[in-house]
Amino acid sequence: MKKWLISAGDRSRLAAMLPLDSRRAGRTAENLRHNTQTFGACKGLLNGQRTKPLCDMRYGTYPLSWNGCELIACYNAALMLGRDITFPQVIFEFELNKMHYLFPNGYWGTAPKKLWYFFKKHDMPYNSYRDGAEFAKHARTAKASCGIISFWNNKRSTAKLHGHDFFSGGLHTVSYRWRAGRFYVYNLYGGDSGARVLADIAQAYCEKRFIIGYIFEGEIH
Helix, strand or coil, X not given: CCCCCCCCCCHHHHHCCCHHXXXXXXXXXXXXXXXXXXXXCCCCCCCCCCCCCHHHCEECCEEHHHHCHHHHHHHHHHHHCCCCCCHHHHHHHHHHCXXXXXXXXXXXXXXXXXXXXXXXXXXXXXXXXXXXHHHHHHHXXXXXXXXXXXXXXXXXXXXXXXXXXXXXXCEEEEEEEEECCEEEEECXXXXXXXXXXXXXXXXXXXXXXXXXXXXXXXXXX
16 A cells, blocks of 8 residues: 655655646645635535535535535535544545645546555555445444445446546535434535435446445544
C-alpha cells in the first residue's frame, strides 16, 4: 500500500511534487483554506452536493456540485463509524494523495475502486463487491451497518476509450446506513436535504450499472 498522507503541515509531500506540479500544490493548500472557511461549523451527515455550503466548496478546480460525491460518501461513512475527521480534511487528503480520476483538475471526480486507500488509513475495515446482486444480498447485515456504493449514471454504456466506459453519463457514489430493516441513502440526488429511505439497497442502482460496493465491519454511531 502506498503511503497515505493526512497532515496539512506535511510540506515535504508538497515539496516532493514535480516542478510542473507547483501550481497544483498551491491549489491544494488554497482549497483547504477555502473549504475550511466555507464549510464552517456544519455538523452531521451530508446530503445534496448541489446545495450550500457543499456546492461552494472545491475539489481540484471544480465545485463539489460537479465532482464531490465520493468525498461526501467517504466522509459520511467515516462519521458513521465514529472517526474524528472534518470534511475539509477529507477533501485535502484526497487532493494531497492524488486520488483524482484521470485528470488532476478533478473533472472526473475520484476513482471508486481506489477509495480503499482512505479506508485503510482511517481504520475502516470493509468487504468489497463488484456484483450488484451479491452486494445487495450481503448489505442486509445481522446488525446495523453502513457502506458505500458506486454506479454509472446510464443503464447502458454509450462510449469507451481504451476499454474503459467512463464516458457514460458519469458515475455517482453514495453512502448508506442499514438499520431496523431499512436503508438510509445519503446524497442519492444532488438536491437532497435528507436521506432517502429504501427497503432494498438495489433500488439505489437498479436502473444503473453497478461498479463497486463497500460494506464496513465496524460498529456504527
